[in-house]
Amino acid sequence: MSIIARNVTKRFGAFTALDDVTIEVATGSLTALLGPSGSGKSTLLRVIAGLDTPDTGTVEIGGSDATRLPPQRRDVGFVFQHYAPFKHMTVARNVAFGLSIRKRPKAEIRGRVQELLELVHLEKFADRYPAQLSGGQRQRMALARALAVEPRVLLLDEPFGALDAQVRKELRIWLRRLHDDLHVTTVIVTHDQEEAMEVADEVVVMSDGTVAQVGAPQDIYDNPVNDWVMTFLGPVTNLKGALIRPHDLVLSADSTAESIPATVVGVTRLGFETRIALTYEGQELWAQVTSEVADQLGLAPGSTVYVRHRGPVMQVTS
């Protein structure tokens, strides 16, 4: 089911969380709302779910106007940042909640819960309480609970925000695979650009309650609309007053027509990648090269290296 939020504005007192935002989410896609905290991404998700009411603007789900519908009747699955587990219920009863509200037959509920617990690899934990689960397990339980009622759209609010880095990476890959199997229209809110690039088909970059850019992950990374988006999406360094990705700086031992001589200040090896801190005419910049290249060049503090660039360059405007 497609989702369209049109000209949505939402204020909390004097704070404008969403300022005339319009987005479209295609049926069956996995879209990330990406932005720093306070950019309005979570508010937009809550407006789509019906948990917050927009001051102006409309929300369409599956082609029909849902602006005035309460959350109960929007047919959305929502996963909260802190999972919101029902603490007094077992894992199985948490997952069964939406079905038992819909008064489905007991046998059907039992079968469906079993199916979902297998899907999220929690079949051995059916009789445990949420307090007895790890963060990652609670997250998967919340996902199974949201999926149980076969929602038209799945909304995830910073679903991996409270997990440690390793679990987070695993769950990301798992979520992407799950989406490829189920094809349910999914919107995920995140402040982590790597997460958005890795899982999403389409990324909506938000800042200060507005949409800064929309596009495929690689596309917005390669063609950011302004220096703010470029800086937010990945590492940048400053070369002669322009922003450039540090991996787009090419280092060589020999001078060419378009290269500039720079002095090596420091060399930091990070396994596969090596970061080179440089100065050029008193300006600091840094380059990202493979450790193999760094070894071939024999870079050491104090040595001179010739630098040229490829890829997009962004003149600093603000």
Added chain:
Amino acid sequence: MAETPTAARWSIRVVVLGYLLVLLVLPLALVVRRTFAHGISPVFDALTTSAAAHAFQITATVAGVAVVANTIFGVGVALLLVRHRFPGRRLLDAVIDLPVAVSPVVVGLALTLIYGSREPIGGWLTRNGLQIIFSLPGMVLATIFVGMPLVVRAVAPVLEEIGDEQEQAAYTLGASAWQTFRRITLPSIRGALAYGVVLALARSLGEYGAVAVVSGRIVGQTQTITLFVEERFDNFDQSAAYSAAFALAVVAVLSLVIARRIRPAGGTA
């Protein structure tokens, strides 16, 4: 905790224990001794007279109705205070504690001023067959008033602590407001609610001042057990007075024991 008691610590303990002994334990012990001075049978006889039995019945009725009313009202007000933002919320929050500050006698007088048969509202109600003052409805109103804050103050902090994310999750899963309350909110506050109810019950059973004013103390009609104790005592029927007092104390202690057992299980702070 393995602490070495110093002289200062010991003296604090002696003072505190002595204070409790003189003010609490000794009087209660004396009531028990006085009650059973002539064995069990006089106590049994004193508590089974028709006046005593009627007083127990009145107390049970008044306290029962008041506790039910305060439970429903208390949960409602706690939800209102914690889950909603509206003009006058802080005022309501403050007013809830009024019954703790105002003397019950004042409450009784205030109720008489509204519902007395010579007042406009009370007069109108009396003419239409509903007598409030010197009758059970007035006693229930007075008892509701004095017990009002107990359930609210027990439940509100727990509602605050559990937050509203679980309730929102229930909404997105299709649960109505009532289903969400029954299946999510109520089980989460169960411990705190039971604690508040027991406290409200203990307070209602022991109420004297407000009920004394509005009941008219009509023996055999509007006499609660606390009023019975006082009336018997004034009439030099010490056996009945002490027996009833003892019974009240037993119920109060039981309530406290139950409340203490509920509280840690409810996880309330």
